[in-house]
Amino acid sequence: MSTFTAGDEAPLLRVLARYTELDEDDRAALMQLDTGPLCTANGRADLAREGDHPTHIRLLVSGWACRYKDLADGRRQIVGFFLPGDFCDLNIYFTTRMDHSIGALTAARYYEIAPQQFHAVIEQRPHLLRALLGREISAAAIQREWLLSLGRRSPRERIAHLFVELFYRLDAVGLTHQNAYDLPVTQTHLAEANGLSLVHVNRTIQDLRREELVTLTDRRLTILDLDRLKQVAMFSGTYLDAAH
Amino acid sequence: MSTFTAGDEAPLLRVLARYTELDEDDRAALMQLDTGPLCTANGRADLAREGDHPTHIRLLVSGWACRYKDLADGRRQIVGFFLPGDFCDLNIYFTTRMDHSIGALTAARYYEIAPQQFHAVIEQRPHLLRALLGREISAAAIQREWLLSLGRRSPRERIAHLFVELFYRLDAVGLTHQNAYDLPVTQTHLAEANGLSLVHVNRTIQDLRREELVTLTDRRLTILDLDRLKQVAMFSGTYLDAAH
């Protein structure tokens, strides 16, 4: 299991090595890429707003962030979570204008990388573009699974499913401990991600607790019975990079 | 306005030309790419199933198809529509296993292109990969908008929004006529795409008709008042390639 924690060297190299074979020339090219200083954001900061033309690609090092979209009357939908090791806005490599906003959910640290830096590396090692974009393709697969959740899963199934998904994604970057992980978001965030009301999220989580599927206290989620939780969620891991 | 209709020459070249500047060398490289024979599928055929390892990338030439996912108990969610000019499974360029299924919604015609063919072209003209993947990035933006719809838009808003989105996407490939277009899908499909029951889709469409926003008869949709329909849908076109 590879780990991803703050403070290490060459974060970009480490992130990519999780998904591709890198030879010496690849590594050399990536090492020369300047990730700039480590930036920080507090727990409610917007890193980008819909309509922006961001100038950098962000690599999240610690903390959680999310993509979200909102409607004119204030309704908000979280369309994805960013975990440590994720790129926040690789898509600006293709389209300059953001179709969604990016917000930090917790205090967060990240690197800002200029697109030109990417260009330089990719001109040397074209196949690295594939590696980079593999992340974006994978994110699209997760979005599709969310569409299935929002469209067809019951609230109970949805929340169970999200808990399982986050477990595997965090596990892949070494951020689980046994069957538990830090879930540093509020129930309001879970509601916004699952297309539910806060009240109903609360009640549903209580149900999951009552059935002894999970515990959730002090922003820490413990999965008491992963198999049963996956069953409840109708979880099939084929959409994640690693199969489960 | 570029058009995309069956029977023309060099479909791939034409599709890409919509999104990138192609120089002579690009065109030459693309022309040598063998799209193979034109394949056909009938209105209910599956082009790929979740879990498959498809060997070809498909370029839809005529007819409609969709991505969908289903749950063990039969619930089904359409997570995207493919219109003429769309690639059905570009993502297998990165991941070999399908995380979703692809089904034809109408009789359809498409080209099958071997990934090796893509490789060959891209080795000559690396920046064409950007052009190709731009399509996939754009599809991801549409998926996000759908997440917003499923999570936060009312059924009425959802359906209105889909009607507007399809209008602009079809318009981009020359498949609209005035304010009307062929919508060759059943209300069941619309329900599966919008996370609603068939009955409720039917009633909602009747509402839209009653308010003189659209007509829909014989699989043909006419938008009677685009501005008002966009308002109902809370449509903001920033997520589509072309801004509206």
Next chain:
DNA sequence: CGTTGCCTTGACACAATTCAAGGAGCGTGG
């Protein structure tokens, strides 16, 4: 000690699903 953010609980209303049935159009076969 008051304020703020977040979680929790109860009561109520209503939107959307489900169940059920019928009709129109169309192709097929007796």
Next chain:
DNA sequence: CCACGCTCCTTGAATTGTGTCAAGGCAACG
């Protein structure tokens, strides 16, 4: 030629899930 089955659209009625409204608790913090 008509009967039948099939698909799709339509409508009504009953049920229920989920949102909304409202209120209170608790911990952290200034």
